[in-house]
Amino acid sequence: MPLLSEIKYDKNGLVTVVVQDAGTKEVLMTAWSDEAAVLETIRTGCAHFYSRSRRKMWKKGEESGHIQEIVRILVDCDCDTLLYQVRQKGGACHTGHMSCFYRTLEGEDVGEKVFDPAKVYGDSN
Numbered sequence: 467m468p469l470l471s472e473i474k475y476d477k478n479g480l481v482t483v484v485v486q487d488a489g490t491k492e493v494l495m496t497a498w499s500d501e502a503a504v505l506e507t508i509r510t511g512c513a514h515f516y517s518r519s520r521r522k523m524w525k526k527g528e529e530s531g532h533i534q535e536i537v538r539i540l541v542d543c544d545c546d547t548l549l550y551q552v553r554q555k556g557g558a559c560h561t562g563h564m565s566c567f568y569r570t571l572e573g574e575d576v577g578e579k580v581f582d583p584a585k586v587y588g589d590s591n
């Protein structure tokens with residue numbers, strides 16, 4: 467992979483990842499990845515990220531089962547942002563919505579709720 471070595475990680479060793487549904491092109495979420503998470507994503511074909519709060523790698527869907535199967539990985543012109551085009555299984559957002567971008571600045575809920583987070587995560591979220 468010629469561009470893999472050109473990814474520009476920030477001072478914390480992280481790169482921004484935008485996740486998009488490969489079919490609908492809807493933006494599902496954004497997250498951070500370190501080099502290990504990017505490599506694990508490539509190796510497994512499932513999205514992995516780095517949790518800044520827990521300070522560890524995590525697989526999307528490891529608790530919920532709502533995994534993201536990688537279709538294609540794109541890198542932006544500056545090599546400092548990745549775009550994961552995925553097949554989303556279940557919802558992408560821990561709130562139960564298909565996308566994390568489910569509300570307007572005015573507070574209007576415009577997103578599709580696809581699962582009950584209390585049933586999936588209990589009361590931890």
